[in-house]
Amino acid sequence: MGLDFGFMQKYLPWYIDAAILTVRVSFFGILFSLVVGVICSVIRYYKIPVLQRIVSVYIEISRNTPLLVQLFFLYFGLPKIGIVWSAEICAVVGLAFLGGSYMSESIRSGLESVEKSQIESAASLGMSKALTMKEVIFPQALASSVPGICANVIFLIKETSVVSGIALADLMYVTKDLIGLYYETDEALIMLVAFYLVILLPVSVLASLIERRLRYAGFGN
Amino acid sequence: MNGEIQLQVSGLVKRFGEETVLNGIDFCVRKGEVVVVLGPSGCGKSTLLRCMNGLESPDAGSIFLDGEAISAGGKNIAQLRQKIGMVFQSYDLFPNKNIIDNITLAPVKVQKRSKKEAEEQAEKLLKRVGLWEKRKAYPRELSGGQKQRVAIIRALCMNPEVMLFDEVTAALDPEMVREVLDVMIELANQGMTMVIVTHEMQFARAIADRVIFLDGGSIVEDSKPDEFFTNPKTKRAKDFLQTFAYEKRRTNIN
Ligand SMILES: Nc1ncnc2c1ncn2[C@@H]1O[C@H](COP(=O)(O)OP(=O)(O)OP(=O)(O)O)[C@@H](O)[C@H]1O
Numbered sequence: 001m002g003l004d005f006g007f008m009q010k011y012l013p014w015y016i017d018a019a020i021l022t023v024r025v026s027f028f029g030i031l032f033s034l035v036v037g038v039i040c041s042v043i044r045y046y047k048i049p050v051l052q053r054i055v056s057v058y059i060e061i062s063r064n065t066p067l068l069v070q071l072f073f074l075y076f077g078l079p080k081i082g083i084v085w086s087a088e089i090c091a092v093v094g095l096a097f098l099g100g101s102y103m104s105e106s107i108r109s110g111l112e113s114v115e116k117s118q119i120e121s122a123a124s125l126g127m128s129k130a131l132t133m134k135e136v137i138f139p140q141a142l143a144s145s146v147p148g149i150c151a152n153v154i155f156l157i158k159e160t161s162v163v164s165g166i167a168l169a170d171l172m173y174v175t176k177d178l179i180g181l182y183y184e185t186d187e188a189l190i191m192l193v194a195f196y197l198v199i200l201l202p203v204s205v206l207a208s209l210i211e212r213r214l215r216y217a218g219f220g221n
Numbered sequence: 222m223n224g225e226i227q228l229q230v231s232g233l234v235k236r237f238g239e240e241t242v243l244n245g246i247d248f249c250v251r252k253g254e255v256v257v258v259l260g261p262s263g264c265g266k267s268t269l270l271r272c273m274n275g276l277e278s279p280d281a282g283s284i285f286l287d288g289e290a291i292s293a294g295g296k297n298i299a300q301l302r303q304k305i306g307m308v309f310q311s312y313d314l315f316p317n318k319n320i321i322d323n324i325t326l327a328p329v330k331v332q333k334r335s336k337k338e339a340e341e342q343a344e345k346l347l348k349r350v351g352l353w354e355k356r357k358a359y360p361r362e363l364s365g366g367q368k369q370r371v372a373i374i375r376a377l378c379m380n381p382e383v384m385l386f387d388e389v390t391a392a393l394d395p396e397m398v399r400e401v402l403d404v405m406i407e408l409a410n411q412g413m414t415m416v417i418v419t420h421e422m423q424f425a426r427a428i429a430d431r432v433i434f435l436d437g438g439s440i441v442e443d444s445k446p447d448e449f450f451t452n453p454k455t456k457r458a459k460d461f462l463q464t465f466a467y468e469k470r471r472t473n474i475n
């Protein structure tokens with residue numbers, strides 16, 4: 001079986017466009033999921049009444065429904081109540097909705113790993129709760145949640161492959177398209193895998209570099 | 222000593238569930254006085270200090286600093302805490318900040334002092350305890366004794382009126398105990414009002430103006446150090462002091 005390099009070259013631009021879309025959706029989806037994660041984890045950490053309950057419900061829904069279902073809801077469901085978003089916005093929102101709960105859990109375990117004595121010595125210096133969170137708890141929590149956050153980032157990038165389900169021309173979509181049109185299955189699949197690797201490998205390498213740096217920095221007395 | 226009363230504890234009661242840890246504690250600390258609190262493990266020494274700093278809220282009674290009531294949930298608690306420095310057993314420097322930032326964080330962010338002025342004071346204090354070279358180091362790069370000296374300075378840089386010390390040398394290797402205790406003695410000599418919990422009996426005797434012996438939830442003795450160590454009034458204090466004494470072992474060689 002020889003590979004049809006002419007075909008691969010011809011459709012390379014399709015893949016590049018698709019890869020850019022995947023990266024863009026991933027980037028914003030992950031960015032917002034971090035924002036959601038920080039907010040939710042702080043609410044759960046301080047056990048803020050009412051909000052805490054809302055966050056728990058959100059986390060259960062987010063973790064126990066597939067991303068594709070969340071996307072269908074956003075893309076096909078919301079227009080029925082008059083909210084119409086582009087497929088790409090739906091993808092970003094969906095990813096943030098899914099990722100937010102994962103990020104929240106990772107960051108919360110980091111927050112909880114900060115020793116109570118740290119908080120008490122901040123308090124004994126007259127520091128307010130908010131200042132203690134910002135200067136003492138959060139930086140330490142972040143350092144210990146980095147491995148979890150990195151794992152989530154990679155997980156979320158992989159999850160973007162389902163956005164083809166709402167007709168976004170991502171890598172998966174282009175691949176299915178080409179296979180359907182030309183039956184050049186091997187070539188299309190090889191390109192698909194290659195492009196995901198191009199995106200994910202650097203992220204993965206970067207993640208382990210950051211983790212190693214943090215281990216060397218060796219927070220903790 | 223008969224200076225003005227700086228810290229007053231009256232009728233202090235603290236319970237944890239069914240257990241009454243402090244059962245009506247009354248004493249006062251005068252300006253410049255050094256009070257050492259002694260007592261068997263679990264008698265509530267840490268709890269007493271924590272109440273004095275608003276980290277625990279008492280079930281009854283009250284604590285006054287310069288006539289102002291300290292209460293854990295109170296509005297002015299953060300303000301009052303700036304006047305009461307506390308150092309714990311477990312040298313809790315912030316691992317994410319270097320030494321100078323550990324020391325100046327609260328002076329700058331809480332007391333709104335200028336960074337420059339706070340750093341100058343911090344460096345002066347660091348020089349005094351021989352740790353100026355470490356100002357850019359991180360806590361993990363310091364020994365236990367060094368960390369504990371920094372913790373003392375961190376509290377001092379707030380210019381507190383009273384310092385509370387809770388077994389600050391208990392977690393240290395023996396060879397590092399001295400350097401920390403020396404800093405405390407110097408501080409006492411400068412006239413700082415101090416309340417110290419310690420298990421170092423010789424140090425207690427040397428530094429104390431007064432010894433308070435706590436047992437069974439109340440103050441059993443409140444006396445001058447010489448009196449307490451040579452001639453304790455109660456059996457409980459005698460028994461307590463016994464636990465620190467070693468009988469000369471009968472030698473095996475004649
Ligand atoms: N947060 C808490 N919850 C429940 N019980 C507590 C709490 N803190 C202290 N206690 C109990 O209160 C009692 C007094 O504790 P405390 O730490 O004040 O004793 P201590 O005199 O400082 O002892 P040590 O010399 O061992 O440090 C102990 O029996 C302890 O178990």
Ligand SMILES: [Mg+2]
Nearest residue numbers: 266267268388
């Ligand atoms: Mg104690």
